[in-house]
Amino acid sequence: MAARPTWQGHLKLSLVTCPVALYTATSSAADVRFHLINPETNNRIRMIPTDPDAGPVERADLVKGYEISKDEYVLFDDADFDKVKLESTKTISIDAFVDEKEIDRLYWDSPFFVVPEKGAGVDAFAVIRDAMKKQNKVALGKLVLRGKERQLALEVRGKGLLAYTLRAHDEVRDADDYFDDIPQVKADADMVEIAARIIAQKDADFDPTAFRDQYDDALRALIKAKSKKGGKAVVEAPEPDDTNVIDLMEALKNSLKGSSGAARKSAPRKTSSGKTVSGKSGAKTPAGGKNPAARKPAAAKAGAKKKAA
Numbered sequence: 001m002a003a004r005p006t007w008q009g010h011l012k013l014s015l016v017t018c019p020v021a022l023y024t025a026t027s028s029a030a031d032v033r034f035h036l037i038n039p040e041t042n043n044r045i046r047m048i049p050t051d052p053d054a055g056p057v058e059r060a061d062l063v064k065g066y067e068i069s070k071d072e073y074v075l076f077d078d079a080d081f082d083k084v085k086l087e088s089t090k091t092i093s094i095d096a097f098v099d100e101k102e103i104d105r106l107y108w109d110s111p112f113f114v115v116p117e118k119g120a121g122v123d124a125f126a127v128i129r130d131a132m133k134k135q136n137k138v139a140l141g142k143l144v145l146r147g148k149e150r151q152l153a154l155e156v157r158g159k160g161l162l163a164y165t166l167r168a169h170d171e172v173r174d175a176d177d178y179f180d181d182i183p184q185v186k187a188d189a190d191m192v193e194i195a196a197r198i199i200a201q202k203d204a205d206f207d208p209t210a211f212r213d214q215y216d217d218a219l220r221a222l223i224k225a226k227s228k229k230g231g232k233a234v235v236e237a238p239e240p241d242d243t244n245v246i247d248l249m250e251a252l253k254n255s256l257k258g259s260s261g262a263a264r265k266s267a268p269r270k271t272s273s274g275k276t277v278s279g280k281s282g283a284k285t286p287a288g289g290k291n292p293a294a295r296k297p298a299a300a301k302a303g304a305k306k307k308a309a
Contacts, residue, residue: 006022
């Protein structure tokens with residue numbers, strides 16, 4: 001496994017314990033990242049820890065401080081933090097089991113893959129995993145992650161476990177503080193019916209591969225254009241207009257017509273040879289059912305049109 005574990009310790013269910021490792025289940029490696037550059041020298045800016053009186057200092061020589069009053073700190077070094085280590089620093093102890101639906105979605109946070117360490121612990125891991133699968137419950141435990149104790153929800157995922165850190169109650173804001181001021185409006189029944197039909201026409205299966213970060217795509221198109229000698233590019237994304245309340249019914253009706261037309265265009269049809277094709281052109285779609293032309297980012301298309309002009 002190429003990735004480095006985020007956390008290593010033990011998983012414990014009553015008297016059954018096994019060594020495990022947690023791996024971050026998501027990746028930000030594909031994100032577009034920028035560095036700060038001095039345009040006068042084209043040098044990348046380095047962030048150097050600096051003492052206002054002593055000047056630059058080594059980060060390894062620094063300690064942490066908690067501010068108790070203005071410019072007054074209590075200092076802590078590694079030995080101090082070692083004194084307050086909890087059992088959950090190195091052990092995930094399963095304390096309870098709940099139904100998944102009992103956990104409000106507001107509390108779900110970061111996902112991790114839980115993998116048994118090689119060796120004798122694999123058998124104990126399999127016992128815990130299969131017992132959880134048999135009971136069809138989500139396990140609750142705690143662990144110290146990145147210097148903070150977090151509650152953890154674990155569920156069976158294939159041959160392993162999927163763990164989510166859960167936000168603490170005081171980290172979640174009360175929705176009523178934001179929703180209470182929303183005016184009580186009785187929506188027009190005919191408009192609701194049309195909107196419901198639009199929703200029904202857009203019913204689909206969730207496909208995470210269909211989502212494209214158009215902002216990232218626009219940045220990449222801009223980077224590609226500017227990386228060419230003398231290249232210039234302006235990528236603009238106009239903001240959508242707010243719905244005109246006066247014409248709300250007309251907008252709903254037009255939306256319903258548009259959805260119906262799109263559904264008809266995308267419906268499969270048969271050619272003279274008897275083959276079934278999708279879409280307007282009837283062009284062949286490569287394996288996987290994805291047409292590269294259809295997946296071309298909007299920003300890239302806009303850039304191509306501008307270049308042609």
